[in-house]
C-alpha cells in the first residue's frame with residue numbers, strides 16, 4: 390500500500406474532454422510525486438521543443454509523494470511544464486493546503502493540454518471532473534478569484550489560480566493558492582493563462598493510506614518532537630523568514646542596489662529588521678501538517694502603504710529583492726509590494742529583479758521618462774517602486790516591456806543594459822549571493838530550472854548530510870557534495886517537503902519513514918539515485934528542447950567581475966568555469982554537448998530518453 394492512488398487526469402482543453410488513467414506503481418517508485426513523476430510523464434507525452442505558450446505544452450499539477458500522510462511539512466504541490474521564461478523545463482511549488490486537498494480527491498496528477506476556446510476553470514472532486522465557464526472570473530485578481538470560487542464551491546475547497554499577470558502572459562506570472570502563496574518560478578502562470586485556464590478547484594476527503602500506519606505514526610511523532618526542539622526550527626516558528634534579513638544584509642548575502650552595492654548604501658538599516666516586521670504581524674500561519682509554522686499574516690493599518698486586509702507576510706526573498714536590492718527602506722511598503730504581487734499573481738523575486746534592472750537602466754539613461762509614462766525611477770524611492778510594480782502587474786507603460794522578462798527588455802533597451810540584468814536564462818537571481826557562498830553559483834547555473842536557491846547546494850545542505858567545510862578561498866573539490874545535495878534535495882522535494890523541513894530533518898530518517906509509507910525497500914543509496922534520476926531527466930528535457938546551460942551567460946557582477954570594493958565580500962571573485970568543469974566530470978556529462986554518459990543513463994534506467 391503506497392501513499393498514492395496512482396490516478397492521473399488528462400484534460401484536453403480545446404475539445405473539453407478528459408480521461409482518467411492509472412499510472413504504473415513502478416513509475417512512482419522511480420520518480421516519487423510532484424515534478425518527479427511530472428518530468429517522467431511529460432518526457433513521454435510532449436515534445437520539449439514545442440512552443441511553451443502553444444497547445445502542445447502540457448501543464449501539470451501533482452502533490453508530493455507523502456503529501457496528505459500528515460508527514461511533517463510534506464505539504465507541497467508542484468506545478469510543471471515547459472517554461473516560457475527559460476525555454477526549458479519549468480517547475481514551481483507551494484505549500485499551504487492545496488496539495489493535501491488535491492490528494493484528497495484521489496487524484497495524483499492533473500495534466501492540461503491544448504488551449505481552451507474560452508476561459509474555463511477545472512473543478513475536481515472525488516467523483517467528478519468538470520470544465521466550467523470562467524468568463525466572469527477573467528480579469529479578477531488572485532484574491533477575488535479565490536473568494537468567488539470558494540463562494541460557489543464552498544469553503545472546504547482549495548483553489549489554485551492565476552491573476553492578471555498570468556492572463557497577460559507575463560514571464561514572471563505564478564500560480565496562487567491560499568490567497569498569498571505562490572508557485573512563482575519558471576513563469577508557469579503564463580502557461581496557465583495561455584491555455585485560458587483561470588483556476589483549478591479541488592475538493593475531497595479521501596484519506597491517504599500508508600503501508601505501516603502504526604510505525605509510520607510513531608516515527609512521524611518522534612521526528613516532529615525533534616523538529617520542535619531544533620533551535621533553527623524554533624527561530625523560524627517564532628519569527629519566520631524575516632529573521633534572515635538583517636544577517637543576510639550584514640554578511641553580504643542579500644542583494645543590495647541591484648547586486649552592485651554594499652550595506653553602506655543603505656541609508657536607514659534600522660528601518661527594516663525582524664522586530665520592525667513583527668509590529669505588523671496579525672496572525673501566525675502554518676502549512677497543513679507542519680509543526681514549525683514559519684508563516685504568518687501582516688497588516689498595515691494606516692499610511693500610504695495601508696493594506697485592505699490582513700495579508701500573507703512578506704518572506705525574506707521578497708523583502709530583500711524589493712527592499713535592500715532597490716535601497717527601499719520602508720518596511721510597510723515591503724508588505725504592500727508583496728500584497729500587490731500576490732494579487733496580480735507575480736513572482737516577487739522576478740519582480741524585484743526587474744525593478745533593479747529598470748532603476749539602473751533609468752539611472753544610466755537607457756530607459757527614459759518616455760518609456761515610464763513620466764515616472765522617475767530612483768534608488769530608494771518607494772512611491773515610484775510601487776507604481777512600477779503596478780505597471781508590471783497590469784502590463785502597462787514600462788511594465789508592458791518588463792513583464793516580458795529580462796531578455797525582451799535587453800532587446801528593447803539595448804545590449805548595454807545586459808549587465809544590469811541579474812538573471813540566469815531570463816530568471817532573476819534569488820536573494821543569496823554567490824560572492825558570499827560560491828556553491829550557489831553552480832546551482833543557479835546548472836540546475837534545469839536556473840536561478841533557484843532551493844534546488845540543492847553545498848551552501849544549503851540537506852539535514853543530516855555530512856560534508857567538509859567549504860569556503861570561497863578554495864573552490865576545488867566540491868562537485869561530489871554538490872551533486873549529492875542536488876539529488877537528495879530533488880528526492881525530498883518530490884516527497885512534498887519544504888526547503889526548511891528538508892534542511893532540518895535528517896534525510897536518513899526520511900528514508901526510513903518512506904519505507905514505512907510505501908513498503909518498499911528504500912536505502913540511502915536508492916533514494917539518492919532517485920533524486921539523480923529526476924535531476925537528469927529534467928536536464929534531458931532541456932537538451933531535447935534545444936538548450937543547455939553552457940549556451941547561457943551567468944551575470945558577471947555576481948561572480949565578482951568587477952569585484953566589490955568594500956563590505957564583507959569585497960574583492961571576492963568566483964571561478965565559475967572551475968566549478969562547472971569539476972561538476973561535469975563528476976556528474977558524467979560531456980563538456981561540449983552536455984549529453985549524459987551512457988553509463989549514467991543505464992545506471993538510472995533512463996537510456997530510452999537520451
Ligand code: SF4
Nearest residue numbers: 462676679682683887
Ligand atoms: S516550515 Fe514553513 S513553509 Fe515549511 S511546511 Fe512549515 S509552515 Fe510551511
